[in-house]
Amino acid sequence: MSEIVSTAEPAFHTEDMTISMGPQHPSTHGVLRFVVKTDGEVMSEAIPDVGYLHRSIEKIGEKVTWHGYVPYTDRADYLAAMFTNQAFCMAAEKLASIEVARRGEFCRVIACELNRIASHLISVGTFGQDIGAITPFLHALRERETINDLMEEICGARLTYNYIRIGGVGYDITEETCRRISEFLDHFEPIVDEYNRLLSYNKIFIERLANVAPITLEDAFQYNIVGPNLRACGLKWDIRREIPYSIYPELEFDIPVGTGEKGTLGDCYDRYWVRIREMQESCKQLRQCLKMLPRGPAIAKVPRRFKPPAGEVYIRIESARGDMGFYVVSDGSEYPYRVRIRTGSFTAMSLIEKISRGLMVADLIALIASLDVDAPEIDR
Amino acid sequence: MEAKELYEKTARRFPGKVSEFNGDVLEPYFYVDPSTVVEVCTYLRDAPEHRFEVLSDLTALDLPKQNWIQLVYHLYSYTHRHQAVLKVNLHRENPRVSTVENVWKAANWFEREVFDLFGVIFDGHSDLRRILLPEDWVGYPLRKDYVEQEEYDGISTERAPLVDKLLR
Numbered sequence: 001m002s003e004i005v006s007t008a009e010p011a012f013h014t015e016d017m018t019i020s021m022g023p024q025h026p027s028t029h030g031v032l033r034f035v036v037k038t039d040g041e042v043m044s045e046a047i048p049d050v051g052y053l054h055r056s057i058e059k060i061g062e063k064v065t066w067h068g069y070v071p072y073t074d075r076a077d078y079l080a081a082m083f084t085n086q087a088f089c090m091a092a093e094k095l096a097s098i099e100v101a102r103r104g105e106f107c108r109v110i111a112c113e114l115n116r117i118a119s120h121l122i123s124v125g126t127f128g129q130d131i132g133a134i135t136p137f138l139h140a141l142r143e144r145e146t147i148n149d150l151m152e153e154i155c156g157a158r159l160t161y162n163y164i165r166i167g168g169v170g171y172d173i174t175e176e177t178c179r180r181i182s183e184f185l186d187h188f189e190p191i192v193d194e195y196n197r198l199l200s201y202n203k204i205f206i207e208r209l210a211n212v213a214p215i216t217l218e219d220a221f222q223y224n225i226v227g228p229n230l231r232a233c234g235l236k237w238d239i240r241r242e243i244p245y246s247i248y249p250e251l252e253f254d255i256p257v258g259t260g261e262k263g264t265l266g267d268c269y270d271r272y273w274v275r276i277r278e279m280q281e282s283c284k285q286l287r288q289c290l291k292m293l294p295r296g297p298a299i300a301k302v303p304r305r306f307k308p309p310a311g312e313v314y315i316r317i318e319s320a321r322g323d324m325g326f327y328v329v330s331d332g333s334e335y336p337y338r339v340r341i342r343t344g345s346f347t348a349m350s351l352i353e354k355i356s357r358g359l360m361v362a363d364l365i366a367l368i369a370s371l372d373v374d375a376p377e378i379d380r
Numbered sequence: 381m382e383a384k385e386l387y388e389k390t391a392r393r394f395p396g397k398v399s400e401f402n403g404d405v406l407e408p409y410f411y412v413d414p415s416t417v418v419e420v421c422t423y424l425r426d427a428p429e430h431r432f433e434v435l436s437d438l439t440a441l442d443l444p445k446q447n448w449i450q451l452v453y454h455l456y457s458y459t460h461r462h463q464a465v466l467k468v469n470l471h472r473e474n475p476r477v478s479t480v481e482n483v484w485k486a487a488n489w490f491e492r493e494v495f496d497l498f499g500v501i502f503d504g505h506s507d508l509r510r511i512l513l514p515e516d517w518v519g520y521p522l523r524k525d526y527v528e529q530e531e532y533d534g535i536s537t538e539r540a541p542l543v544d545k546l547l548r
Contacts, residue, residue, distance in 0.1 A: 050511065050512065051512040051513060051514075054513065059521055059522060062524075094406060095406070219485075221433040221434050221458070222485040222486065223485050224436065235458065243461075311405055311406055312405070312406070312407060313406045313407060314436075314454055314463075325436060325437050327437060327439060327452065329441060337441075338442075340437070340439045346489065347486050347489070349489075350485070350486065350489040354485075379512055380512075
């Protein structure tokens with residue numbers, strides 16, 4: 001009997017190893033660092049260390065004029081800069097009770113939805129790449145390149161747009177551009193099916209992601225998970241529908257939610273699949289916008305020395321990474337008193353420490369990619 | 381629920397601890413006494429007529445004129461689709477308040493950020509470290525009277541003006 005007990009003891013001594021992953025690990029989507037404690041391949045915890053991309057965008061907001069701050073908001077999330085532009089402009093407009101030009105609203109939605117497709121393409125593309133499928137990444141980036149060209153045509157920039165201004169948009173969208181956007185949509189919608197055949201329905205891909213790192217709805221509330229990540233947990237919640245802004249109430253679109261069809265509800269595959277279907281919904285919205293685009297000015301008359309009355313406002317919009325909050329305080333002067341940017345990536349990142357316990361190191365990569373965290377948006 | 385009704389219910393539950401409802405602004409808000417933040421937040425989260433499941437945002441404002449650091453909590457309820465804004469005034473010299481980390485986990489990082497940029501101490505916080513700035517950074521940048529340190533780790537934080545360089 002005593003012999004059996006002695007053989008139950010481990011034959012060799014093991015101990016936890018602490019590894020620093022990052023700050024420039026290729027799969028961390030920017031400059032992020034994780035302090036990973038592992039026993040072999042299994043992690044006991046992964047502690048995110050952020051702040052490498054902190055550029056004090058909130059402090060800069062107190063030093064520049066209202067109009068002058070718009071280009072800075074681009075840098076808060078450079079993969080989906082239209083949304084930060086829009087959120088800040090909406091905050092300024094609400095403070096000063098400015099009515100946005102109706103054509104301007106349409107131009108905003110067109111630009112934003114194009115940007116959402118571009119951002120989701122990066123997300124699903126790098127997702128494949130992170131877990132070892134290089135080819136789909138090239139397909140995704142090829143399409144994103146076309147969107148970048150369209151953006152260049154719309155506003156002259158490919159990444160940091162400074163397109164949406166207080167009162168409307170900087171430049172009107174021409175008919176030629178509209179034609180090219182609908183050409184792109186004709187081309188892109190079938191491409192999504194091609195992409196699905198290549199990656200989404202791929203057995204290896206599904207096996208790799210199904211049941212990995214599921215997030216429960218309770219955790220999602222506790223950690224304030226927003227956007228596609230929240231919808232993947234099964235909650236049908238989209239700011240565009242629930243707290244409508246701009247012209248979204250006039251558009252018809254579905255809200256894709258996770259169903260756990262390949263595994264558990266709220267797992268990595270659900271988060272991926274929600275994004276793919278959101279791109280299709282964005283295409284629908286774009287087509288409607290192009291059809292409904294009214295004539296008229298694209299920007300309302302806003303004084304050059306813009307001084308909104310004292311007050312504070314909290315704006316929520318549905319950015320590519322979910323509920324983006326801009327808390328803007330004005331003291332009636334030419335400069336904002338305080339600009340606070342609350343982003344989806346920041347809170348998603350704080351969840352990783354909890355979810356990562358007991359995961360494999362390779363699954364951590366899948367988890368980061370599926371949450372679509374974006375380092376500039378975390379650190380601001 | 382209307383913001384006013386929400387305030388009245390909370391005020392009845394915590395007499396003397398919540399005050400100064402302001403409903404004539406874009407986002408109605410009221411003040412909470414620093415000593416009861418956790419209790420008020422727990423109540424707002426759990427009471428079936430409120431159900432604020434989510435702490436949308438926690439940030440601060442520096443108000444040197446009133447000598448306050450003002451914490452601003454934005455709560456949201458997915459069940460009832462309403463929002464609440466709570467404000468907590470703390471003394472600027474020694475801003476301390478209890479953490480709401482045990483009410484909403486998201487507060488953990490929000491509070492670390494407020495600590496990092498405003499210097500507010502959250503009592504009972506599990507991991508109160510700087511989050512965005514390096515551990516050895518001096519000062520709290522989002523305070524209005526913040527003066528940037530001249531150098532960090534032997535690297536100057538000043539940068540020669542670009543225009544002068546070009547003119548020379």
